[in-house]
Each structure stands twice: as structure tokens, then as C-alpha cells.
Amino acid sequence: MSITVVGAGPAGLTYALRLAELAPHLELLVLEEHGSVGWPPHCAGLVSLATLNREYPRVWRRAVLNTVRGAVIRSRGGSEVLIDAKRGVAAVLDRPRFDQALAEEALRRGVELRLRARVTGVDCSRGVLRLREGRRASFSLLVLATGALASLNEQVGVERPSALLPAINAEYELQEPLEREFVHLYLDSRLAPGFFAWLIPLDEYRARVGLAAPSALRARLRLLEKLDPGGVGLLNSRRVRVYGGYVVTGGPISKPYTSRVLVIGDAAGQAKPTTGGGISILSIAARLAAAATAATEGEWHLAGPRYHEGFKRILGREMRTMLLARKVLSSLNDAQVDALLNALSEAGVVERLSSTSHMDFQRRAILGALRAMWREALANRLLAPALLMGLVRALLG
Numbered sequence: 001m002s003i004t005v006v007g008a009g010p011a012g013l014t015y016a017l018r019l020a021e022l023a024p025h026l027e028l029l030v031l032e033e034h035g036s037v038g039w040p041p042h043c044a045g046l047v048s049l050a051t052l053n054r055e056y057p058r059v060w061r062r063a064v065l066n067t068v069r070g071a072v073i074r075s076r077g078g079s080e081v082l083i084d085a086k087r088g089v090a091a092v093l094d095r096p097r098f099d100q101a102l103a104e105e106a107l108r109r110g111v112e113l114r115l116r117a118r119v120t121g122v123d124c125s126r127g128v129l130r131l132r133e134g135r136r137a138s139f140s141l142l143v144l145a146t147g148a149l150a151s152l153n154e155q156v157g158v159e160r161p162s163a164l165l166p167a168i169n170a171e172y173e174l175q176e177p178l179e180r181e182f183v184h185l186y187l188d189s190r191l192a193p194g195f196f197a198w199l200i201p202l203d204e205y206r207a208r209v210g211l212a213a214p215s216a217l218r219a220r221l222r223l224l225e226k227l228d229p230g231g232v233g234l235l236n237s238r239r240v241r242v243y244g245g246y247v248v249t250g251g252p253i254s255k256p257y258t259s260r261v262l263v264i265g266d267a268a269g270q271a272k273p274t275t276g277g278g279i280s281i282l283s284i285a286a287r288l289a290a291a292a293t294a295a296t297e298g299e300w301h302l303a304g305p306r307y308h309e310g311f312k313r314i315l316g317r318e319m320r321t322m323l324l325a326r327k328v329l330s331s332l333n334d335a336q337v338d339a340l341l342n343a344l345s346e347a348g349v350v351e352r353l354s355s356t357s358h359m360d361f362q363r364r365a366i367l368g369a370l371r372a373m374w375r376e377a378l379a380n381r382l383l384a385p386a387l388l389m390g391l392v393r394a395l396l397g
């Protein structure tokens with residue numbers, strides 16, 4: 001009985017690794033279209049230490065570039081909020097290195113990895129995959145972990161993730177040193193309408209800068225360099241490389257399985273709708289999918305429902321709340337975002353949440369912020385109608 005995983009990103013590799021740990025007797029093959037794991041990169045690589053220590057204790061230190069303790073959030077109107085956990089809360093990873101370290105662990109556990117193996121077609125009834133150059137591979141259970149574009153979902157009768165946003169990342173060598181313990185987030189519709197732009201320090205003299213927006217990514221990146229909202233001297237810095245991808249902000253798909261197929265990671269919409277961060281969510285999903293596979297002992301049609309039920313139980317409410325927050329935030333204009341940051345500051349929310357909120361399980365922080373600032377928000381003539389309208393629109397659609 002063979003299990004075939006398509007995609008050697010973190011979702012496919014985490015699943016393979018977990019399953020190899022649980023059921024070493026199962027034959028496990030991972031197919032990856034590229035010639036090396038982790039390339040080309042697309043990710044900003046910011047992942048909570050909670051996730052890394054819980055899910056990847058043997059792996060993440062091989063790929064860490066920096067650790068951060070908080071974020072500075074700025075609006076176009078100049079409002080600023082500092083979230084400082086006063087201890088390391090997230091690591092900045094070298095994502096290709098992280099994926100490679102995961103692959104090394106999987107290989108060590110006996111997983112077979114085949115590179116330059118692009119899957120172009122799936123015949124579920126016969127359990128056959130078509131690969132480039134006319135090659136074929138057979139499977140008993142298929143796991144699709146093909147990333148945000150989810151190129152094979154439709155072929156197996158599974159919906160694609162929604163609300164994908166094109167994104168661009170660039171790495172800079174800076175002239176002046178920067179404070180390496182804080183990331184910077186910019187809420188400005190000229191840079192990232194409906195989303196945000198970011199600056200993530202890799203060390204004192206290097207930063208990863210990016211944004212997600214529906215169009216004109218390079219022009220917006222140039223504007224970000226010019227505006228230089230964090231005052232780190234982006235315009236005079238050397239841009240060393242640029243890469244891109246799609247962030248997934250529409251929440252999980254409704255049914256990430258069929259009788260012989262499981263879908264995990266970005267391909268299943270398993271990323272935080274607030275930020276597009278996927279590693280924390282997919283690490284839990286991959287663990288659940290592997291446990292469901294191992295528990296069904298070849299009764300593959302049972303694996304999907306078990307996996308999905310587990311996901312909904314652990315993350316269902318979290319994902320729904322984050323999706324609601326994303327929809328409301330995306331509906332605000334620059335002036336309203338400015339008012340929102342002010343209301344959060346005035347209500348004393350930031351200090352309280354800085355030390356207690358969780359980067360991945362955000363429901364408590366979102367509800368806590370709403371509870372603390374509803375009076376300020378309702379008293380604000382700019383913010384109140386916008387928040388209420390955003391909420392109604394989000395609930396309806």
C-alpha cells in the first residue's frame with residue numbers, strides 16, 4: 001500500500017514526516033516538481049516560536065536567521081502601535097533551508113523523495129498519477145500539498161482556496177543598522193490595499209520587505225522604498241533579490257478530501273486569513289492528516305472525514321474569527337484604519353494584549369480587543385459606521 005504526496009513544501013513534508021513516525025511500515029513517496037526542495041522561495045519566513053518548538057524542535061534551529069519580540073504597526077495617517085511581548089515570540093527563518101531540513105528528517109525516516117517530478121494529471125478511480133514526459137506513478141492514497149495555486153484540486157473534485165493575493169518579497173542590505181527585534185507592518189492603501197506591507201529584520205543590516213496587493217506589485221514596492229515608513233533608509237539600500245507568490249486569505253476550503261485524496265496546506269486554504277501565515281496552521285493540519293491516515297489502517301475513505309473533523313474541532317472557530325477580522329479590516333479605508341489604531345491605543349488594548357495574545361491562535365486577542373474598545377469605537381463617528389458595515393458585509397458574504 002503506497003501513499004503518494006504531491007509537493008515537497010512544508011505541508012507535504014510535515015505530513016510525510018509525521019506519518020513515517022507513526023507508521024514506519026507504510027510506503028511513502030513525495031513528488032516535487034522542482035530540482036531542489038525549498039526553491040524558488042516565496043515566503044517571508046516569520047513563524048511563532050510556539051509553533052516551532054511544538055512542531056519542529058529538531059528542525060527549526062538549522063534555519064533560523066533572527067528572533068523577534070514584537071511589531072510596530074503604522075497607518076498611512078501616522079498612527080503607530082507598538083506590540084512588545086518583551087521576550088522572543090517568533091523566528092525569522094531561511095525558508096529554503098527550513099524546507100530542506102524537513103526533507104532531511106523525512107529521508108532519515110525512510111520517506112522516498114523524487115525531484116523534478118511534476119504531476120500533470122490524476123486518475124483517482126485507477127489510482128494513477130500522470131507525470132511530465134509520459135511517466136506514471138500509482139497510489140493507494142493521494143495527498144495533495146501543492147501550495148496556493150492548488151493546481152490539481154479540480155482534477156480530484158476538490159475546490160480551490162479562495163481570496164489569493166499576489167505578493168512580493170525583496171531582501172535588502174541596509175546602510176544603517178536597524179533594531180532587529182521588531183517587525184514593521186504598514187497599513188496603507190497605496191502600498192497594500194486591503195492588506196499590509198511588512199519589513200522583517202534578518203539581522204542588523206539586512207531586511208526582508210514585502211507586500212500583498214491585487215496589482216502593480218513592483219510599482220508598490222518602489223513606492224514603499226520611497227516612503228520608507230520605518231525610516232530604515234530603504235531607498236539607499238541594495239536590493240539583493242526579489243521573489244513572489246500568493247498569500248491565501250480566504251480561510252479553509254469546506255471539504256479538503258475525497259475517498260482517496262487528502263488536501264493539506266495552502267492548497268486547502270490552511271493559512272491565517274489575518275496575515276496569510278501558513279506554517280502554524282498547516283503544521284497542525286499535517287499532523288491531524290497523518291494521524292487519521294495511520295489510524296484508518298488502509299480504510300482510506302475514513303481518513304478524510306477524521307482529518308477534517310479534527311481540523312474543525314481544533315481550528316474551526318479560530319479560522320472563522322480570523323476570517324471575520326480580515327474581512328472587516330479589508331473594508332476599512334486609510335482614515336478608518338488610522339482611527340482604529342488610535343482607538344486601540346486609547347482603550348489600553350495594546351499593552352494588555354502584548355503580553356497575553358498568541359500569534360497563531362488569535363481569536364482571544366481579536367475578541368479581547370473588540371471588548372476593550374467597543375465604547376471608543378462606537379463613540380468615534382468615523383469608525384463606528386465603518387466597523388458595523390464591515391461586520392455586516394463580512395457576516396453576509
Ligand SMILES: Cc1cc2nc3c(=O)[nH]c(=O)nc-3n(C[C@H](O)[C@H](O)[C@H](O)COP(=O)(O)OP(=O)(O)OC[C@H]3O[C@@H](n4cnc5c(N)ncnc54)[C@H](O)[C@@H]3O)c2cc1C
Nearest residue numbers: 007009010011033043044045046119147245265266278279
Ligand atoms: C510573500 C509571502 C510571504 C509569506 N510569509 C509567511 C510568513 O511569514 N509566515 C508563514 O507562516 N507563512 C508565510 N507565507 C505562507 C507560507 O509560505 C505558506 O503557507 C506555505 O509555504 C504553504 O506550504 P505548502 O507546503 O502548503 O505550499 P508550498 O510551500 O507552496 O509548497 C508546495 C510545493 O508543491 C510543489 N508542487 C506544486 N504543484 C506540483 C505538481 N503538480 N507536481 C509536483 N510538485 C508540485 C511546489 O513546487 C512546492 O514545492 C507567505 C507566503 C507568501 C506568498
